[in-house]
Amino acid sequence: MTAALRFDQIRLPEKCETLRREVRAFLAEEIAAGTFNPHEPQREDSDIPEFSHRVGQRGWIGMTWPKKYGGHERTFLERYVVTEEMRVANAPTRRFFVADRQSGPVLLRYANERIKMDILPRICRGEVCFAIGMSEPNSGSDLFAAKTKATKTDGGWLINGTKIWTTSAHIADYMLAIFRTSQPTKENRRHGLTQFLVDMKTPGITVNPIAQISGLKEFNEVVFEDVFLPDDHALGEIDGAWKQATSELAYERSGPERFLETYYVLTELVRALGPNPDVRGAEGIGRLVAQLHAMRRMSVSVAGMLHAGKEPVVEAAIVKDVGTIWEQQLPHRVRDLAAFIDTDASNHHTLEEQLAFAIKIAPKLTIQGGTTEVLRGIIARGLGLR
Amino acid sequence: MTDNIVAETAERIFTDLADAQSINSAANDGWKSTLWTALSDAGLPLSWVPEDCNGAGVSLADGFSVAGSAGRFAVSIPLVETMLAGWLLSQAGLPSPSGKMTVAPARPQDRMTVNADGTVSGRARGIPFASDVEYIAVIASGAQGSMIALVEAASCRIEAGENLGNDASDTVTFNNVKPVSIKPAPAGTRPTSLMLMGATLRSLQIAGALETMLDITVRYANERVAFEKQISKFQAVQHNLAKLAGEVAVAVSAAGSAADSVADSTSFDDGVFLEVAAAKIRCAEAAEKSAAIAHQVHGAIGFSMEHILHRYTLRALAWRDDFGQESYWATELGKFVAARGADELWPLVASR
Numbered sequence: 154m155t156a157a158l159r160f161d162q163i164r165l166p167e168k169c170e171t172l173r174r175e176v177r178a179f180l181a182e183e184i185a186a187g188t189f190n191p192h193e194p195q196r197e198d199s200d201i202p203e204f205s206h207r208v209g210q211r212g213w214i215g216m217t218w219p220k221k222y223g224g225h226e227r228t229f230l231e232r233y234v235v236t237e238e239m240r241v242a243n244a245p246t247r248r249f250f251v252a253d254r255q256s257g258p259v260l261l262r263y264a265n266e267r268i269k270m271d272i273l274p275r276i277c278r279g280e281v282c283f284a285i286g287m288s289e290p291n292s293g294s295d296l297f298a299a300k301t302k303a304t305k306t307d308g309g310w311l312i313n314g315t316k317i318w319t320t321s322a323h324i325a326d327y328m329l330a331i332f333r334t335s336q337p338t339k340e341n342r343r344h345g346l347t348q349f350l351v352d353m354k355t356p357g358i359t360v361n362p363i364a365q366i367s368g369l370k371e372f373n374e375v376v377f378e379d380v381f382l383p384d385d386h387a388l389g390e391i392d393g394a395w396k397q398a399t400s401e402l403a404y405e406r407s408g409p410e411r412f413l414e415t416y417y418v419l420t421e422l423v424r425a426l427g428p429n430p431d432v433r434g435a436e437g438i439g440r441l442v443a444q445l446h447a448m449r450r451m452s453v454s455v456a457g458m459l460h461a462g463k464e465p466v467v468e469a470a471i472v473k474d475v476g477t478i479w480e481q482q483l484p485h486r487v488r489d490l491a492a493f494i495d496t497d498a499s500n501h502h503t504l505e506e507q508l509a510f511a512i513k514i515a516p517k518l519t520i521q522g523g524t525t526e527v528l529r530g531i532i533a534r535g536l537g538l539r
Numbered sequence: 540m541t542d543n544i545v546a547e548t549a550e551r552i553f554t555d556l557a558d559a560q561s562i563n564s565a566a567n568d569g570w571k572s573t574l575w576t577a578l579s580d581a582g583l584p585l586s587w588v589p590e591d592c593n594g595a596g597v598s599l600a601d602g603f604s605v606a607g608s609a610g611r612f613a614v615s616i617p618l619v620e621t622m623l624a625g626w627l628l629s630q631a632g633l634p635s636p637s638g639k640m641t642v643a644p645a646r647p648q649d650r651m652t653v654n655a656d657g658t659v660s661g662r663a664r665g666i667p668f669a670s671d672v673e674y675i676a677v678i679a680s681g682a683q684g685s686m687i688a689l690v691e692a693a694s695c696r697i698e699a700g701e702n703l704g705n706d707a708s709d710t711v712t713f714n715n716v717k718p719v720s721i722k723p724a725p726a727g728t729r730p731t732s733l734m735l736m737g738a739t740l741r742s743l744q745i746a747g748a749l750e751t752m753l754d755i756t757v758r759y760a761n762e763r764v765a766f767e768k769q770i771s772k773f774q775a776v777q778h779n780l781a782k783l784a785g786e787v788a789v790a791v792s793a794a795g796s797a798a799d800s801v802a803d804s805t806s807f808d809d810g811v812f813l814e815v816a817a818a819k820i821r822c823a824e825a826a827e828k829s830a831a832i833a834h835q836v837h838g839a840i841g842f843s844m845e846h847i848l849h850r851y852t853l854r855a856l857a858w859r860d861d862f863g864q865e866s867y868w869a870t871e872l873g874k875f876v877a878a879r880g881a882d883e884l885w886p887l888v889a890s891r
């Protein structure tokens with residue numbers, strides 16, 4: 154067949170289940186201590202450094218990285234379990250999650266030994282927050298239109314220009330960004346971008362918060378004015394960042410965070426409908442649970458294939474496409490099913506509040522990390538259509 | 540494509556004798572008996588019957604791969620039904636006859652009864668291939684609990700019906716029918732067990748049919764030229780195909796996961812129920828979306844009888860109805876989840 158998709162049947166091994174119990178116990182303690190409220194997804198925005206430190210102490214950041222850099226040499230599947238438990242509990246992972254998922258692995262691969270020894274152990278301890286500087290005012294989906302310039306100077310580079318939509322830039326210690334180091338060539342319009350490590354304390358950087366329709370201020374505009382970055386902060390091949398950026402995104406696509414961002418409304422729906430829902434409520438829950446289960450099995454499968462060293466590129470893109478569409482529709486579907494619940498029901502207030510928030514954040518789910526349309530282009534390429 | 544010898548055998552026989560294009564243009568049904576003979580010679584219809592009962596005695600997992608393969612070829616003879624009947628009979632230690640079989644009931648709402656004199660009564664709708672088979676394996680309730688029986692199709696009243704794929708799907712009335720053989724079902728095998736097995740098989744068949752739909756639709760998009768280019772170069776078409784791939788992916792992984800958990804489990808426990816219900820629901824939903832896209836991309840040609848597309852799309856849609864529609868399973872799953880309570884939902888999902 155020409156278009157066979159691969160989904161190895163992978164089950165999480167027993168040691169993952171032991172770990173899962175540890176993570177649940179830890180989260181229960183944190184919730185009991187009042188660190189965060191799992192029923193208040195808005196708190197996801199707030200930054201709780203002590204929580205990150207405690208997660209680091211448990212060894213749940215940089216889990217798969219070499220011990221030499223503070224990592225724990227555990228498996229990709231173990232990391233999967235930690236991610237989904239954190240996500241489902243609405244734990245405040247913002248401070249460390251980007252570094253754990255994306256930035257750390259990039260440094261491991263492309264940074265020099267001094268930088269790795271300096272930054273990676275601190276990430277693992279939960280002390281470091283990273284931001285990703287890819288988008289610019291005129292370059293979102295079309296990454297290769299990025300203009301922010303890195304000009305060669307003595308011992309380093311001078312950066313000028315503006316990044317936008319940069320999540321967490323207001324709390325970040327570092328940013329991994331792509332800057333234009335030379336013009337694209339006629340043959341290759343992807344040419345000319347280089348990836349840099351930016352210390353956010355470097356003089357010349359201004360971070361302007363941008364309010365979101367959800368009421369939060371998670372992303373920012375970041376302006377660079379003659380910002381000096383030393384030579385060893387250029388990562389990987391000069392002018393060749395496009396290769397690096399695309400492989401970085403592969404890992405960003407298929408994790409449990411790509412379908413669980415609005416999960417709490419499903420739990421609240423089950424709570425609000427109670428132990429004996431009517432047929433409509435029961436059917437609604439059943440379908441949503443079936444969809445969730447099917448998607449999660451698909452996501453575990455991709456995690457397992459990545460773990461086994463395979464390259465399920467199309468499959469991973471599919472998980473993100475199907476997953477983000479699902480998490481986007483979920484609050485609307487829950488709203489529909491909750492319509493018949495008596496509003497005096499004791500917990501209805503929570504459901505209404507959570508729904509309102511989930512419906513407000515829903516539009517971003519299919520945009521962040523690459524839009525649905527762009528993903529479908531990647532899937533189409535994988536199917537041999539372009 | 541497949542990783543075991545049983546499934547490879549099935550795949551080879553289907554490739555040789557169940558080519559969709561040849562079947563679609565065949566003047567008569569002669570191909571059916573040729574195909575059945577080859578499958579029988581290879582022992583596939585009695586895959587799940589133990590060797591000492593003249594079966595092939597293959598594992599559940601291997602038999603499930605045969606069902607996936609049957610789905611990829613949209614096979615329209617009672618292979619999967621005979622396998623399921625053989626499985627049901629062997630649960631009670633009853634030997635299987637040679638020849639085509641099917642099972643009853645095939646809908647969760649229908650109940651069969653065993654009378655005090657050991658005869659079987661009841662009415663079962665939507666029985667796949669009832670008018671094409673010699674025997675029907677039945678699970679029925681009696682005073683002593685569930686019984687499994689083998690009944691001659693000739694001793695039942697069969698009202699012919701057809702499913703969406705134009706395969707026989709009949710109403711069978713059992714009027715104090717004396718079974719050929721009957722035994723108590725072992726503990727744990729109930730009418731719901733038959734529904735779970737049947738739903739797993741249909742999920743695999745649907746997923747298989749969807750795989751082929753994706754394959755032939757991608758191929759067609761790369762061949763068909765409109766506005767001076769292949770239609771696969773239009774972004775709208777690419778996005779439709781990417782959506783189709785997503786649905787196929789979900790169906791394949793959900794059905795595979797359900798099959799795996801049935802094969803690895805010693806009983807039809809809660810975990811198996813979740814997996815099978817989820818697979819049947821999700822595969823049925825995927826069938827609806829995928830068939831629509833596959834037809835859209837094929838344009839008018841795919842709507843013609845001459846084209847093979849309908850062999851897959853209509854069967855995938857038809858299979859949604861057997862062994863519990865998605866709304867039935869969704870309601871059961873929803874009740875189950877609600878009864879356990881909100882805080883048990885994630886632990887349940889994460890346990891699979």
Ligand SMILES: Cc1cc2nc3c(=O)[nH]c(=O)nc-3n(C[C@H](O)[C@H](O)[C@H](O)COP(=O)(O)OP(=O)(O)OC[C@H]3O[C@@H](n4cnc5c(N)ncnc54)[C@H](O)[C@@H]3O)c2cc1C
Nearest residue numbers: 285286287288293294318319320517520521522523524526
């Ligand atoms: C909450 C949130 C957080 C974010 N965080 C970050 C971050 O931390 N760092 C960062 O760098 N960026 C971040 N982004 C930006 C995000 O990556 C971009 O929004 C995304 O890549 C789309 O770019 P754009 O917004 O410029 O939209 P555009 O690229 O202008 O797209 C607009 C529309 O056109 C469609 N479109 C564009 N090109 C094509 C095409 N070739 N084919 C078909 N359709 C097309 C898009 O799919 C979309 O529907 C974040 C975005 C959000 C919403």
